[in-house]
Amino acid sequence: MSATGKVHLPPGQEARRVKGWYGANRYLIWRRSSQVFFLVLFLMGPWFGIWWVKGTLAGSETFRVLPLNDPLILGQMMAAGHWPEATALIGGLIVLVAYALIGGRVYCSWVCPINPVTDAAHWLHDKLGIQKGWQPKRSFRYWLLGTVLVVSTLTGTIAWEVVNPVTMVHRGLIFGMGWVWGMVLAVFVFDLLVARRGWCGHVCPVGAFYSLVGAKSLLRVSALRRGACDDCMDCYAVCPENQVISPALKARGDGSPLILSPNCTNCGRCIDVCSVDVFAFTHRFDHHVETPPKADSQVEPREQTAA
């Protein structure tokens, strides 16, 4: 099979050869740009005095009219016994609706300031060939999410905010880092040495919360040309939540090609690294599967063995 020759190539190499450098890194580039964009929006005020956006990811005000609030923080606030004012409620609702439509964990891969840190840790992890290490179950984050709400109720505080690296790092970048570098380092070291993809994939209750928000989101990745898959496994290698791929990619017959797991972060990296373009962004009601054209030389041997 043609795949055997590629097995030892680093993921993405084949895609780079076939689709060119930009084609093989398109979504990654957009994603990093998006992360920088959201950060710059918040930094324009303190750096250049352009106050289009004020505040932090926890709560902000854009152009003096649009409130945006983190709904998980509002949830903890209500658990702690404080009912927020209308401004925060509206801000939280807007964020909820937006992520419910485009995919909750879009927050993770396109906005969250911790994502570049854990991505960097994973990159180094791969480079150094470190073992995957100790890993709590992926469901641990949901348990932790529940625990956070319980602790908020018991202590009467917005509990996760005393340790949440996501908002701390974001606030630190905008209001001054101080000891927050220690937080960044801790997450990096945790992902590098303790647990591969540990923080975002197993622990972070913020990511867990947003996955629930986007459980029925419209924007989805589909393995619509799965017939062309040559089992190079590159998508599994780059996906931060690679357990979500198989149900779509390996489904038989007319099983849906959509990646429906709420933990897919819609990062689009699988689309990038697939040299035969199996994946594409689509909407949740688009179940169609494209059959590869007969002329495709890669498919023929498979059909023969099947016959």
Added chain:
Amino acid sequence: MAAAKPHKVDRRRFLTDSARMAAGCAVAGSLLAYVAREAKALPDQAIRPPGALGEDDFLAACIRCGLCVRDCPYDTLVLADLGQNGPATGTPFFTAREIPCEMCDDIPCVAACPTGALDKSLTDIENAKMGTAVLVDQENCLNFLGLRCDVCYRVCPMIDEAITLEMRHNERSGHHAIFAPTVHADACTGCGICEKKCVLPEAAIKVLPVRLARGAPAEHYRKGWEEKDAKGAPVVEGIIDLPDRLPGPGTDNLAAPGGFEPGLGGVDGSAGGFRPIFQVPGGTGQ
């Protein structure tokens, strides 16, 4: 039978996994609760913005967004850094001796707060209660030493309400006055301007959290004179008004009945004695 077995194993695995998760969460939750409670200790010199809810409610309400900080025109407010012994990380506060609150008429910090952590029912900044100023060091306060510094009094935005100068006799010089700066907690907003402007290297007047600055009267205490004013008559009917006993020698009250007087015959050959309150007219007494 063959089908039942994996079922059983599945259930056992599910139960052990759940137990493990629950235990993990109990540990993580306790740690989190510990840290969250630890964060409730607000240092005494850290003052919350105007309208801030009580510390307990504040930590349930403030999302640490920093919008109040951004809209404070005097850069008074800052967000707490991550670190030990500070206010809860990321929450807004100010330090009077650094930049005090200038008591903006439109209270932009409260207007900016999206959550109600700064209470919108505060509409007049003069009703703010960020803390209470206390003249903590009478031994170093220049006015108490007999000078006319008066700075805290003059800079107070609530001059003559929150701070007054109370004149009293200067015992040390014997013929000067002391103008004692005196804070009236009901009117003091805790803005911290007095503390900021105190001319000493370390302020003699400081804004403290109300809980430290103030005592509290017992529920059942009544001030007789206030009750009397309210009633317009003595509180207890038919009370006998006995003569007041006034301070002794060295004052104008020297000859007052009951006062101590040097030179008067006393017990055990002491230097003076008390003039009897009642004297039987013309009698020898007993």
